[in-house]
Ligand SMILES: Nc1ncnc2c1ncn2[C@@H]1O[C@H](COP(=O)(O)OP(=O)(O)O)[C@@H](O)[C@H]1O
């Protein structure tokens with residue numbers, strides 16, 4: 070704060086500098102010392118009779134008088150000097166205390182302003198924080214929604230991949246069944262020519278000629294094989310459709326008693342045609358007890374694990390699928406001789422959206438879905454991997470998940 074000169078321009082009166090009691094005390098002390106009547110009075114008061122008088126000056130103004138009854142000039146000057154000295158120190162004290170009061174007052178005002186400003190900015194920050202909190206909550210909700218959509222998409226994507234594979238698997242027998250049926254129709258037409266001749270009572274030589282022309286020997290040879298192939302094809306389609314049933318209850322919540330080895334074999338059968346020729350699958354399934362589970366969910370988890378394994382294999386490679394068990398749990402091992410997983414990536418592979426695949430070719434949700442499915446069965450999944458050698462995913466499923 071700054072001090073304004075006005076504080077020093079103040080006009081003092083005698084009573085401002087010396088209280089009436091002090092004036093009285095000084096006058097009586099001086100009277101006692103000089104053995105004369107000494108009085109201090111204001112500027113307008115007349116002197117007592119027989120007194121010498123001197124004005125008291127302060128800042129060129131007469132603020133009062135000193136009177137000594139029967140005194141001389143020397144005594145008067147000494148008294149005035151003494152009183153002026155007292156007045157000076159009183160004035161200094163006055164000014165200092167005024168200044169102190171003003172300073173304190175100004176400090177207090179500044180403090181109050183600062184407090185008000187602080188309170189305002191605190192309110193502003195409080196509002197901002199509240200708005201921010203709300204915005205963050207909205208963003209989190211948006212991200213959660215998007216994630217759950219993606220999670221569903223990833224689930225559907227693997228179902229879609231499966232459907233594409235199944236379509237291919239069914240198309241192959243369908244194609245030769247159709248072509249065989251076309252041949253069968255032609256054969257029937259050829260045989261009809263002969264049947265017509267028989268009906269007309271044609272001679273043996275005519276029949277013989279027609280027999281050769283219609284290549285009936287070949288037809289009689291090929292027809293049974295053709296029908297047998299068709300039967301095999303139809304059986305194959307029926308088997309695929311039966312296998313598909315394990316995926317049909319993917320959204321059902323009931324658990325059923327199921328044999329994991331059978332499920333693994335079915336999944337392998339479904340996935341086989343999707344794998345490149347250089348990927349070999351080896352099954353090493355030991356006898357294990359049946360398990361109360363969601364076969365569709367587990368099928369999906371195994372399917373994703375095998376798919377990941379095959380995607381890690383660039384050249385020739387093998388995926389080994391093994392099962393084993395002890396009294397407490399079943400172990401399912403899916404081991405590949407693929408690229409392996411970098412040590413730095415290993416702790417992150419189960420994180421949602423973690424993928425090392427090119428943009429658009431992996432969602433990074435495969436292992437998240439797998440992990441959720443295994444956890445829902447009270448189990449756990451472990452991974453070991455060595456770059457350049459391959460990876461081993463081991464699924465542990467408790468035999469009695471409720472215990
Ligand atoms: N068998 C495996 N071999 C090597 N890396 C794997 C294997 N399985 C998973 N990974 C790694 O984990 C990542 C996450 O896998 P996943 O959750 O299935 O998502 P996505 O297959 O869509 O990338 C993969 O991108 C890959 O880097």
Ligand SMILES: [Mg+2]
Pocket residue numbers: 373377431435436
């Ligand atoms: Mg994957």
